[in-house]
Amino acid sequence: MRINSTVLLTLVLLFLMLGAGSVSAFLGFTFGSSALKGVTTPDGRPTSKFASSKTNPQSGAVAFLKEEDILKVVKSRIDGKTKAAKSDETNEDDEDINGKKQKPEEKPPQVVEEKLQPGFPVAAENEGVTLSVQSARYSGGDLLLKVKMQNKGADSVRFLYSFLDVTDDKGRTLSASTEGLPADLPANGPAFTGTVSIPTALLDDVKKISLALTDYPDQKLKLEVSNIPVGR
Known part of the structure; x- marks a missing residue:
C-alpha cells in the first residue's frame, strides 16, 4: 500500500508539472505573438536587392560616364580656353597699336630763362x-638773397663767409648767414649759387643793403655789392 501511494503521488506531481509547463508555454507564445505584431523580417535575398535597385532609379546608385563623353567634354573646355586666350592676346595687341598711334611725339624740354x-x-x-645778387625775397621771417659767384681768373680764391659784411642804407651792420656758397672758387671754374639769409626783424624801414666780402687769408681781393633793393 505504501508503494502504491508513492507511485500515485509521483504521477500526480508529474501531471501537475506537465500542466504548469503547458500553461506557461501557451502564455509565452501568446505574449510573444502580440509583441511581434507589425514587425517584419528584413529581406536578405540578393535577387530582391537587384530588383529594387532596378525599379527605383532614385535610390542613389552611381552612374558612370563613358570615356568618349569625358574626352569630348575635356576637349571642348581646352578649345574654349585656347580661343579665349587668343582673343585676349589680340585685344592687347590692338591696345598697344592704338596706344602707339595715339601717343604724341615727345618734344625736348624747353629751357625757361629765369x-x-x-x-x-x-x-x-x-x-x-664776380659776386652778384640775382634776386631778393621774404620767406619764413628772413630775407633771402640769391647769390652767384664765379672765378674767371688764373688763380683759385678762398673765402671765409664769417667775414661777410652786410650793412643797410643807414650804415648799420646786419647779421647774416650763408648757405650753399663754396669755400674755394677754382680758377676758370663754373658759377656757384648760394643764399644769404638776413632776419626780417632787422630790416624795418630799410630800402637797400650792401654786401662786402674779401678773400681769406690774404684779404687782397675785395668784392662790394651796393644798393641791393630790399623794400617791401
Whole structure:
C-alpha cells in the first residue's frame, strides 16, 4: 500500500508539472505573438536587392560616364580656353597699336630763362672774381638773397663767409648767414649759387643793403655789392 501511494503521488506531481509547463508555454507564445505584431523580417535575398535597385532609379546608385563623353567634354573646355586666350592676346595687341598711334611725339624740354626782378642782378667784380645778387625775397621771417659767384681768373680764391659784411642804407651792420656758397672758387671754374639769409626783424624801414666780402687769408681781393633793393 505504501508503494502504491508513492507511485500515485509521483504521477500526480508529474501531471501537475506537465500542466504548469503547458500553461506557461501557451502564455509565452501568446505574449510573444502580440509583441511581434507589425514587425517584419528584413529581406536578405540578393535577387530582391537587384530588383529594387532596378525599379527605383532614385535610390542613389552611381552612374558612370563613358570615356568618349569625358574626352569630348575635356576637349571642348581646352578649345574654349585656347580661343579665349587668343582673343585676349589680340585685344592687347590692338591696345598697344592704338596706344602707339595715339601717343604724341615727345618734344625736348624747353629751357625757361629765369625772370629777374626789377633792379637785379646787382654785381661786383675784382680780378676776374664776380659776386652778384640775382634776386631778393621774404620767406619764413628772413630775407633771402640769391647769390652767384664765379672765378674767371688764373688763380683759385678762398673765402671765409664769417667775414661777410652786410650793412643797410643807414650804415648799420646786419647779421647774416650763408648757405650753399663754396669755400674755394677754382680758377676758370663754373658759377656757384648760394643764399644769404638776413632776419626780417632787422630790416624795418630799410630800402637797400650792401654786401662786402674779401678773400681769406690774404684779404687782397675785395668784392662790394651796393644798393641791393630790399623794400617791401
